Amino acid sequence: MAGTSRTVKQPNELLNAWLTRASISNCQLAREVERKAIAAGLRGIKPSEGRVRAWRGGEMPRPPVPQLIADCVGERLGHPVTRADLGLASREPVDATPDLPWQPAATIAAITQLTRSEMMVPHTRDSADALAVHTGAELLLPLQRWPLATPSALTARGGGRIGRSDVDAIRAVTTLFREADNRHGGVVSRKAVIAQLADAAELLNTASYDEATGRTLFAAVADLGSVAGWMSFDAGRHKAAQGLFITALHAASEAGDRALGAHILQCMARQMSHLGHYADALELISLAQYGARRHATWATRSMLASLESRFHAILGQVGESEQAAGQATELFAKIDPAEEPPHLAFFDEAEMSATLGIAHQIAAKHDPKTSSRNRRAEKSLAFLGRALALRPHHRVRSKAFDHLGLARTHLVIGEVTGAHQETQTALDLFDTIGSKRVGDRLAELHDEAEPYASAPEAAELRDRIHHAVATT
Template sequence: MADANALLSTCSYTEKTGRALFAAVADLGSVAGWMSFDAGRHHSAQQLFFTALHAASESGDKALGAHILQCMARQMAHLEHYEEALDLVSLAQYGARRQATPATRSMLAALEARFQAILGQVEDSARAAGQAEELFADVHPDEEPDHMAFFDEAELTATIGIAYQIATKHDTGHGRTQRAETSLDLLGRALTLRPEHRVRSKAFDHLGLARPHLTVGEVAGAHQETQTALALFGAIGSKRVGDRLAELHDEAEPYAAAPEAAELRDQIRSAVTTAA
């Protein structure tokens, strides 16, 4: 990124070439920022995302800018700044409203569903989830920009599944059970759709499946999904996955008297400590 920015600031080029160069640097910055985020280097990630966002603005590619904003939103949510995350999604939706492709609009709606659920706005979350699914029906992968290649049906389904999983925490009785079942169905479907090389995403999917099991007291199901997530975590060493495992460890505390829950917590603690 430093070398690329040095070229932009010291070389001469036509306006058309300059826009293409800035777009390339913005795309590079989003990837570098995401790598830093996944490694837990949050300050570095934020700097890279801001640099990438500036480059996207210089390129005039508002859809690419929206993609970078959603990366920033995911990081804010990971750091538990949920209102800021939702604000970034809203900014992306507004800024790219004339240039955004169906995949971009669907992705942003799916993230809105997730962040609304975190904030307890379950009806708004369900509305956004439905909108994301409707928008995805218009997606033609060969007409989407390269930076949107990651957002396939598996990613959409997983994101909405996580939104429902989070919403279970804000519901009780039959509603909670129904949302948990919807979450399990969606996340299970996402897993079947995931390409084999998306190992990190699969780890998140299995963790997503473990959490609604735990929410409704099905410790055995949570234990089984966590075993798979731990095996995948050992293969990739993602700090993001490690943080989600630590959250699951804390969420399992009320069930610690059950042998499977106690074992689940011990295994998570051991895996996360070893990775650190």
């Protein structure tokens, strides 16, 4: 008989959701686990239907039973499923797939699992953590189901009843964390926002609410989850960030909020681009554009087009980049800020100008002709200069990125003095925030300045960057 190593009070919602998705009954799973155990030469593993009910109720089977269950479910579905996917891993996994059933119970369980296991450990884009993120088909194929997913029926729960004021409180806290992230970077408040997300997930799991309130609650938790993911991304916790983004996307799906889902996908696209997975970043933007095509606001459409321009430029698709930039500008002119949701407040003229400025910088960098390279660089400097002029005072990290963008554009055309001046300002700002992303961009600038290292200003620039990044 399969024994147990510990008992968990809460039902295993992930296992329940996957068994439902695979259409496997308790009796069928018991038979299949026994069959696989016999085939593997394992004796004494003969679970009953009652034992399967206990697993679904939260009992943790001893190894190797969790892997046998995962093999059974994966065989039925036709693709691999891990122990962690089924909620049967004893620690936070590094091999979990990014897929989840599009069901509220699974979404709540995944958020709870992520928030419970979080610890602050600094990483960079070259860390083992960054290398562990899901990419390519492994990431994109499960997310392709997002445009087709529909909100599930929300069932009543036994806890205290919550109302609109509770949802508004979560949204207010989300706004505070978003502002803190803009001012100070993601390192400082990451643990706090994850703790807040854990509390919000507990409300989803235990409170009683009607259908309308449930939808707005899922939306509020999705937005809070996107901020938690963004702070984790900014702190260099790439694996955790990806998991948070994916569960936030599921929560947005349960809320029926496609525009919020598109916002979360663009966050994921920025992370993929930061880690060098540019084709994946462009695919995520395309998925966001398709999935939210009937629901996206003008700001959402303009933001996605501006990022599309940037990623096309990185991939050397200059014509497509310029076309997307034109679309972004046209769509931006139609925005009415009063009609935009809070999560899009960041996308103002400064943000669009910065995004397009980087797109022109990248295009200039890869342009072999001096005359056209200089023209593109001039456009980049103009866009980035406008972004800086329009940035609100509290967007400290964004200002650091803008100055770094200007420095890198100056280097593209060999203007070492200009690069040195902008880098000095960026480093001053970097001293006031906790952002691994800014540190990564500084490291890129350090490498790009190497061809000019014989010039005193370039040598000093590289020394200051090395000192700043090495001591954080």
